[in-house]
Amino acid sequence: MASIRDIAKSTGLSISTISRYINSSGYVSKDSAELIQKVIDEMDYVPNRNAQAIFNKKSGSIGLVIPSLVNPFFSEMATIIGNKIQDDGYGCVLCFTEDIPEKEEDALDLLKGYRVDGIIVARGRSVDKIQKLSIPVISFESIISDEIITVSADNYQGGRMAFEHLYEEGCRKMIHIKGPKGFIAPEERCKGFLDASADKDVAVEVLELSTDYLLEEDLDKALNQVDFRMYDGLFVFNDINCIHVISYLRRQGFAIPGDLQVIGFDNSYLSEMNLPRLTTIEQSPQEIAQVSYHCLKDLMDGTCRSTANRIIPVKLIRRDTTGST
Template sequence: MATIKDVAREAGVSVATVSRVLNNNGYVHEDTRVLVNEAIRELNYKPNEVARSLYKKKSRLIGLLLPDIRNPFFPELARGVEDEMQAKDFRLIIGNADEKPSKELDYIDTFIQNNVIGIISATNHTKRDHYNNLSLPVVFLDRTSNDHPSVFANGMEGGKIAAREMVKRGCKRITLLKGPGELQTAQDRFKGAIEELCVSDVNFNVMATSSFSFAEGEKSAKILFKDFPDTDGVIASNDAAAAAILHEALRIGKAIPEDLQIIGFDDIPLSSLLFPPLSTIRQPAYEMGKEAAKLLIRLINNEHVAEKNIQLPVSFIERQTTRKVDDNG
């Protein structure tokens, strides 16, 4: 990778002259400027963003904090953020908190040390004081907050849709997986499903889960079929949990969707590749990421933001872990 010294050597000028060209600061003869820019192009030189931000007292770096990079939903969010930031000439530093508060705090410190000018957080601990004590704008993504702007999907409506689709397809003994208690978005899904099931002619059970991880889903799947063996429909807290339940159901010999119907939540890319493909509630993850990036950029630029909490719609994606409606007649 080329350095500023390499550019100076190629152009036959001093490092200070290259620095003045890069930062558009101070006088440089036009012929010299042309030589430096040609050297930059030939060497494909990329300035060090941290160093430039320290020199200019202005950064183009954004911190993006994710809870679990192994969950395929979060890279979709990140891609939306990155594409929008890249288009506006910002750069990302990404941290993976592994759902651990201590690691989350370490990454926030790292972001600050690297002179970021804003943070987008999709982690599980939005109520912690370390966000309120920051002197830079914060936007929560796929999370809600009373103190900071946020971008999220309509989880309440998603839960209602999932419950309606299960009832419509003839399920009578539904098990509902309740997501992490500290996440308002997870609780919204749960509340929406509960509201719909309570006015329907079905029996239902509730299982609490502490994480959206596949490992947690595997544990829940084994407990589900042990404690509620007559379940004929599962509304999962997310697609990773739904995939684990599908895997365990097939392992113990249940026919899908004849014996058991499953609906996930998120519509991660893996959902359509499972066998059978997973019916799910789609969150527009990529679009959510782009909206969070746009919102943060407006805050950085001190623009007026009329709507600080942006809710995007969800939809039902019908695949093969649910029966066709006509099959119930």
């Protein structure tokens, strides 16, 4: 692998001149620059990112911290943000936490060691550690502090939309399958659903799960505790669990939506592929990714004018799991 010394030897120029050219840190004559670039191309030289990070105090990389790629929403979001990062000439350092605070802290330490220029943390739990970061950071869903921008969907309104849609379709005996405690999004979706039900004086049951992407919980065991014959409407807090619940219900002999109308949340790509196609509340991964990345870039560039939280509107996507058959 070629080094700066090899380029200096081949061009007859000093190491300091080569370094100034590579790091854009000082004057290099046009002739010298053309010669250096010619030799770089011939040797297929790639700058040492770690050395550049130490020299420039920047790595040209951005960190992305997410719980998992098992949940399709996070997979889509990570792909969109990763592509934007690379399109702008940055490297992307992707870390997974499985919603375990210790893993998240390790990921943040790793990114600090790499001297990344900015970080996007999805559903962060290490509040104190995130607050102490001295580099630009954007939080998705989790509220960290008034100084750190949080980007999230309007989860409360989404919960209200879910109830209102089921109610408009004639449901009066409803159950909500709620996500795990400790996360803002499932709590807000549940609150919106319950508040909307109270407005209509309709009692709603709630079944709370301990995870949101089916890695640590036997969902069928939890569902076996419920007599779904008592209900005509069901709201599940995300699509991946909703699709599993529909599979369970069909195995139990339920017709969807004939016996039970079902609505999810996310509008991940699985919702369109499922049979029957899933009615759901859309939180757009494209818009969330775009807003999160643009906010981070503004922070990195010093052009951010407000640290107010960004709330992304949601909308109802009507498909086949609600309405008349």
